[in-house]
Amino acid sequence: MDYYTLVFGSILVLSLLYILAKLSSRGTKKLPPGPSPWPVIGNIHLLGAKPHISMANLAKIYGPIMSLKLGQLTTVVISSSSMVKQVLKYQDQDFSGRFVPGAVRAHKYSKFSMPWSPICPQWRMLRKIMNTNIISSNRLDANQHLRSQKVKELIAYCAKCCQEGEAVDVGQASFKANLNLVSNTLFSKDLADPFSDSKVELKEVLSDILAEIGKPNLVDFYPILEKIDLQGIRRRTTIHVDKLFELFDDLINDRLEEKKKGSSEKSDALEMFLTINEENPEEIDHNHIKSLFLDLFLGATDTTTSTVEWAMAEMLKQPEIMKRAQAELAEIIGKGKSIEEVDASRLLYMQCIIKETFRMHPPASLIPRSVQQDVELCDYVIPKGSQVLVNVWAIGRDITFWEDPLVFKPERFWSLDMDVRGQDFDLIPFSAGRRICPGYPLALRVIPVILGSLLNSFNWKLEADIEPKDLDMEEKFGLTLAKAHPVRAIPSPL
Template structure:
């Protein structure tokens, strides 16, 4: 695919005339809307409560650079079911476990459509993606393939040797850092590990070999896609700007998606040529289904499925591991307790097996507490009402974007004692889990659109975190004490640590 380069914009007199006309029309439209609002004409009745919107921008000015935090504060004023206008987009923000249960379980079907960001219209990804497709025959087919052939317990058990190999490489990388006394960027190391794990599950090969340019390119591709997807996009708030794409987000996504899809196409072609290949990976499974029933899944669906898995499964896992390590470094007594459990159950300085997880209750508590206070996707993937919906006595208009603020729910002081502090012990006797049944803790969502990769993510988090804790002692870089440690958040499609965690490992004696 040829690279797409945007020409530099030039403002000719005709362009300026268009701009003045457009601004004039917008101001006139705003004046009409304000007049109608004052007169009470055309306003839907019985909307959920929310802040009063300004002309044109609505409530956009209230979001700031940390929308999950801003909307959590607004919910304390307006309630857990809150209605906003974000530019020309209507939005419903859910900020309590009870309201989340209503939306994601009791009325799941009514809220099961997706709000489509403009960025994922690049290469029509939203038309083929299991993430963005509406609940339909095609969506069910793709979900069935994922649930049966990659995320079922049987499939995961059969592939656990792959995960062990990747964790062994991660530990070896950290051991090399011990010898040179260099800090390890936890998120970057975990990202590479997760990316290679996924590529082996899908294609039976690594795609991020640091000695090969193609591997570096693919790692950068996935990273660039995550960066663009996480940027606020004016087009999502003002659809009239779609043709202009003022920030160039869709243009860059078209380039990145195109490169990734080309890589997948080459892998498919190579596999088809080697007809005797029996890798028993997801690529083989998809090609077999395509051969037997081309209408069920075609090559475009296969490539979009792979793109979904890489985008959804890398940043989320690596960020969660980074937050867990950061919290443990801030709370040395918790790290000591975790290392003691690992030593007693697994043995000192050993990589843990997935079969060990059930025998490590305190490690499980640490993972749950990390996901409670640092959910990977703070608003989950946005949903949308396909029709007008009645919710707790309110009317939610058709086409409303639905944001479930799991970050706010995880820090709700009415649900959690000592809500803002990292206290893994709270889960030792609570019985709460992250699998979508307990709405106080839904980092992977719930209902029919729950993240299908949950079983793999949970295994990977425990094995990577447990192995790193059990194999090394960890110290902050630059001699920082745990009281000085920066725990600021960087908002995007995933919730990242603002300053990457770089820690220095040392061998356990």
């Protein structure tokens, strides 16, 4: 292709996109306020590398309900708790759609996934299967011994590092514990060596999937480009999902062989899913099972790990908070003693630390929804097909509600009777309404036990004599809000 053909073709495509953008913008006089869009690109140039921060800054100008034009895609951003309450409580049904990014269509993942399905019979069926077989109180109670064992292995690994004077990569070590916790719940098997210092490829794979899904994608802004995949996001996501689906296929086939031989006596989630498949094959097939596994790995490993890592980072940055948490543990549990899930409710300061971590570092900074028809919201009209983003990150830093919002201050929750289960809209780390994250009961059991065990077993300091004030707290934007640089800390005896 010669230079002039390329230039002419580019001009033609841009002109077509501009015409489409103009046509799609007609009749939007009642849209919420927002910045004036540029021809063709709309407001894409305003997103930057960290859209949650860019959108929070724009909301200070245009208000708590704001519209952006991202190419052809109308996007409404909600940035206040009162407006979120209207959207996720009073009008939850209107806003219960799920905008499906192009990356999630890789390997037809979105077709069989529960989080990415529309509210429909399949979604209700998958949610029921998930609730009944994995995250019901009875199932969580039955698997508590597995979680306890994985936390003990984490502490044993940290004890090894303590003896050798080696630093612990807090995120990596916590991820291994969470990965094995989930993998044992699903198919009675460890997927990582808890005593190895080596990186876990699955962590990289899961993190890469979340990063790709979270990236601004031209395919989402210009559906006409869907088959082109200009940025290669769908291609890379397909490669990552492939690796996990191959693993799940092997595990499923191995279990089917065991069942044929009559040697399978396990009672894990895989066994239950296969039984449902045998009895009611129209309900779920192997594609559903693999997608449910991927949903659980994405939701229960990376997000929980990120919360533990952020909490440890904040306490390493303010050692007095860590000392106060350790004092509470010594008084309530006993210094150096094991922590069980039933103890979490008695550790009031620990609960404050976790809530403050959720406020400043929510697992998902932007909660995506969509509308399937024109919806009225506070005298505005949200057009059919619009993407709706709840900026949880911005709500956690709303100066009109939070005093000193940029300061990590767990004590603020002593006087705030606030829950994280979707009822208090100033703090919704797991979203709210019918689309609330189904895995939050597991997260709320695991996080305090891991965090409390790390603090009640060792003292911690940053490696290489890094001063607390110099600890890097940069975020890495994706579907989850991870820490850009790992926290490495040296454990020592209490």
